[in-house]
Amino acid sequence: MPGDVDYHALGWRKATASAHNGACVEVAPLPGNVAVRDSKDPDGPVLVFTPAEWHAFLDGAKSGEFDDLA
Numbered sequence: 001m002p003g004d005v006d007y008h009a010l011g012w013r014k015a016t017a018s019a020h021n022g023a024c025v026e027v028a029p030l031p032g033n034v035a036v037r038d039s040k041d042p043d044g045p046v047l048v049f050t051p052a053e054w055h056a057f058l059d060g061a062k063s064g065e066f067d068d069l070a
Helices: 051-062
Strands: 025-030 033-038 047-049
Touching: 033 051, 047 051
Parallel strands: none
Antiparallel strands: 025 033, 033 047
8 A cells, every 4th residue: 555545544443352452453444455453553554455365364264264373
């Protein structure tokens, strides 16, 4: 993404099942992409994924591919 994106102005959200201690992952829509950040570091790095990358991750999460990490 270009450096002129105001990431603070995005519509960040997190899962309702997230802990309320700020230790969560937040996601926000970008035109044609999805942004991801660590909620306890809102000024930190933002990862940007294409729709194909985001869907591949969600499909893996839904099918339990990452359950061993929790």
